[in-house]
Amino acid sequence: MSDAKRKDAAAYLLPDGTQVDLDRPPEGEARVLLQSDGAGRQVLRHSTAHVLAQAVLSIWPDAKFAGGPPIEDGFYYDFDIGRPFTPEDLERIEAKMAEIIAEDQPFEREEMSISEAAELFADQPYKLEWINEMDGEAQEQGVVGDRVSLYRNQDKFVDLCRGPHVPSTGRIRAFKLTRSSGAYWRGDESRPMLQRIYGTAWETPKALKQHMWRLEEAQKRDHRKLGPEMDLFHFPPEVGGGLPVFHPKGGLIRKIMEDYSKAEHEAAGYDFVWTPHLAKSTLFEISGHLGWYAEGMYPPMEMEGATYYPKPMNCPMHILIYKSRTRSYRELPQRLFEFGTVYRFERSGVLHGLTRVRGITQDDAHIFCTPDQLDGELTSLLQFVLDVLKAFGLTDFEAELSTRPEKFVGEPEEWDRATEALREALEASGLDYTVAEGEGAFYAPKIDVHIRDALGRRWQLSTLQVDFQMPQRFDMEFVGDDGGRYRPYMIHRALFGSVERFFAILLEHYSGAFPTWLAPDQVTIVPIADRHHDYAHDVASRLAGRGIRAAVDASDQTLGNRVRKAQTSKVPYMLVVGDNEVEAGTLSVKPRGANERRGVPVSEFAEHICAEVAERRMPA
């Protein structure tokens, strides 16, 4: 064999440009970077994935293995051992991995020709498929005898790999296998399903521990758990998957969200419309949804010789409102807003709490404007989006500009013009953004706004899309100042995206401890003894008079019991009233997460809450 076997330098670049030799770790700051930056972790996790594959192959020598990249927070590797892995298997594999790590086997890079690699992996069909593909490409390019790189540790394991890796398995200081599940070979649902093992690896045991804590914390504040626990909503099986019902407290939070949103939209010059949930097939034939997304729509209903569908989108209805009469350039831009509930037949396996449902309420609006108005509308719209999201306590934004996909409708020049307008709006906003080439919808480029929540998790929320297809399909017009007829531009936009999903994100972001203005119960009054009940109710009605949501806990329980209930309920304020308060006409005020203040006059407390609600602050 002519393999040029050599010790791999495993060199890679740190984000600051320094080249690092993993055999000789650098000192000081670079060392810290190496341990914790994205590139370093990727190398570490990729190496751990190799160790995982080595362990699986040593336990099941006949296992077929596919591939195993690093991913966010960890890595995976796909195998085929003829059956799924059990939790006991994972433990066994983990133990084997620990052995391999303890042996501190060096990772060594080698190269060979494609045909040699094909020979080496002759009994590994998945590897072979890749190798043959590389071979095909090489031949297409007229390269004969092209070479591939491999990584080997001792004589125990070898895998096709671009690298780099850590110098030896001993560098893996903290790892854990987390779960296993099925995954289609090459992500294609028509191909065989392999068994994927997920794991995570970190530079230190402490970092691993922090990661596990974060997972636990995420589980604790999972909206699917908090929702029923806090009596906000549930999913009755009798209604069906992906179809939640909101209880009074959840309904109240929704109402507050919607009221705020509506007030802001009113101030921003939107008009409010209302449209039905069903329409004849004609409408969705014109819009094109039946052509493109029929499989994602609820099935048709036949009535009196016509075919009706639940609407999967609101836009066609809004367009009909625009088209109900001739529009002049003087009335543009026209901004039509609606909390519109649409129905989409999401496949059963993708449903996920409130974040992926089948009945989706969008805070949907469509802006119809002249071509001249497009830039200005987009710029003010993006600012509007950020302002509204900020009001809900979300401050960490990232944006994504999605450009023309491979399959698209319309003219490339129109796409360029719209994409440029979106880009300018992004530049004007000062927002950080990345460009997702080819990720736009088939009819429009778009800006998606993502937020990071309290746990640093990223969620896609708002979307802004510039569309010239719908105006064309519906033959929309406006009369210009010269009396001529022109086609308006159309902007689709949603801030929450889906009210249900936004609700879930807020619930998890705040872990159920909402700021005072959003909290369904704002104040719990705890009278010490029966003789204080009248005063407690008197305080409650005085607060109610100021629009404050206050309730008295007059249950036949000890003080300690009721204090504990108030605390665990995450209500922003607990007021304890006894002889001292009754006599002085004051309150003992205990804000959630802060110390109590005694002797606070009722009127002063009411002012405090009102100001807090107006400024949408947390209790203090």
Place this chain on the structure above:
RNA sequence: GCUGGUGUGGCGCAAUUCGGCAGCGCAACCGACUUGUAAUCGGUAGGCUCCCGGUUCGAAUCCGGGCACCAGCUCCA
């Protein structure tokens, strides 16, 4: 939709291996206690063990089908 897993009073769980009286805690209800800041004591009631069918003398438990949920995959206008 696909792969694997789970489904027991309102909630959290036990009994499921190997078929044999469905049990515990919290919550609820009743009573006593009248309390100064995170669980007072005693009692009562609550079950089509997700649904339909099968095997069996007997099914929460075994088998078949369905529904819902969970971890992923695929998808997301």
